[in-house]
Amino acid sequence: MPTQPQTPTFRQIEYFVAIASRCSYRRAAEELGVSQPALTTQIRSLEALLGLSLFERSRSGTLLTPEGRELLEQARKMLLAMREFRESAETISQGLQTTYKLGVPPTLGPYLLPRVLPALHAQHHRLKLYVREGTPRNLLRGLSEGSYDIAIVPLPVDREDLSVEPLFTEPLKFVIPADHRLAGKKTVSPSQLRGEKVLTLEGQHHFHHQVQEICQDLGADLQRDYEGTSLDTLRQMVVMGLGVAFLPGLYVHSEMHNPEALHVSEIKSKPIRRQHGLVWRASAPSRRLYRELAAQIREIVSERLGDVVEVNQGIT
Amino acid sequence: MPTQPQTPTFRQIEYFVAIASRCSYRRAAEELGVSQPALTTQIRSLEALLGLSLFERSRSGTLLTPEGRELLEQARKMLLAMREFRESAETISQGLQTTYKLGVPPTLGPYLLPRVLPALHAQHHRLKLYVREGTPRNLLRGLSEGSYDIAIVPLPVDREDLSVEPLFTEPLKFVIPADHRLAGKKTVSPSQLRGEKVLTLEGQHHFHHQVQEICQDLGADLQRDYEGTSLDTLRQMVVMGLGVAFLPGLYVHSEMHNPEALHVSEIKSKPIRRQHGLVWRASAPSRRLYRELAAQIREIVSERLGDVVEVNQGIT
DNA sequence: ATCTTTGATAATTAATGGTTATCAGCGAAT
């Protein structure tokens, strides 16, 4: 004797509705593709479970009882709910039709996504991306914890539990005030940087460390007293003459249409740049979709931003 | 290999939601009172059926996939629908909480039910009666066909497939115009009726035949040229002097408060009356409730109309 | 009367869902 309140089987509900709408066990059985005794036993046990009679059987047809009539409505709702469930599953299983939680660094997202998302949406109008910004460090942690499904982060990422698909390589531009002694030069050699105060973001940002490395390479000095909280503040600081800075190419491309008080140069040496990749948990069942997504992002970027960044090869 | 589009088991949905809301197979298993492998296999087959992954399993906990996250909502709706179904069944199985289709003759319903239904409703506030009028003949046919669940009809009813519970016996009153030669007499003997034109309803009404029999007994003449379509028209016809009539006691009681132009007498002989009973299909699973209902109707009638009709004993 | 149709029943088999015992991978604590 089960102590728990038993719940009906979905199949029983199905049979119930089928019989009720045909007013016949046999016809319902035929329609359902099962034998008639199957219905008899299922309905009997359902009735026993509910503690009431659903049908009034007679040798001449089957009739709903008042109780059955009442429950039929509810039962139909169940069928409907199940149908909707299955339909959702159907469309979702087609791929790229769901909401994915995407993480991006604040030094990339606002300058990349507005160029990419519309095209992506056009291709998969059921695909939704729930975008959240975070530093690469937090993004990777969030990935592991499941608060993100995918993320765009600077490469390299060397973690066994994560899969990476490279997207594109973005140059970093050297930015100086318009009244700076180096302003006007198209290229600047590393030796000319000696003694320059290079501004950068706060230490928690990955971008900070990147610039730090670059400065070590080039022999420039990091200005650690004033650190920007965003690329925009960084740019303002340069304009105010607090120093020079390296800014991501996509930022320069999207935010600095009119040069105003700033001058943008190249560094004459090995190229200064950062690489972005799409990452996800290696165990993610949707990994095939993510690869597809990466490919499409590359395609879109190559089409719309090909002159700003260099698109990478996908891992094949 | 099943060619039909398989549908998930309700149990699978249940397990799915349980695991998703606990983020753990083992905890969900514990809560559900089953072993953990049971969940593993059920979810696996559900995933196979849907063609997508619901969970991302790892050795350190379980995570919903984006697809699973999407479906979880739908799955919860299913649980809800099932819960509502079961709750409905629960209350309905308590008895007298549903809508029953009740048939009454037009010569009784309007004069009986307004006195009975309110009290009935007070006792069972979930009970609903869907009342439809029809001649007894049609009521009995409708019962067999299932368009009524129960009906109040004149007795006797002699049908094997129907169960009858007697309710009460109602006297028929002799009604004459105020200016009639017999007006003013409290009782009238059958011999005084000789030659009187007795008005009645149209032939399709059971009441017609009843009056016909009475007239044969008493030696009175039926006026067949003008027949009323309702008790009200019948009364009007008597007022207009077209003849005399027999009217049901309940009608007289509820519609003729001020005697106006009509006089009501008794017939001095064997009592003239009709008996009403509650009938239902003998095969109806709710028959116990119907008996209960009959008992309650008797009780209410005895309380409120005991001076007008004579309440019968129930079949015990 | 006879035949068809209704749902119920019985006996049997197939499938399903559950169990216990055990495993392998990971993380945390030693």
Added chain:
DNA sequence: ATTCGCTGATAACCATTAATTATCAAAGAT
């Protein structure tokens, strides 16, 4: 580095459930 405790997956087995076919009895139609 190793151990321990946790995760879900797996295997082998068993109980229950749900289907099958064959048959029945009752009611209606012919």
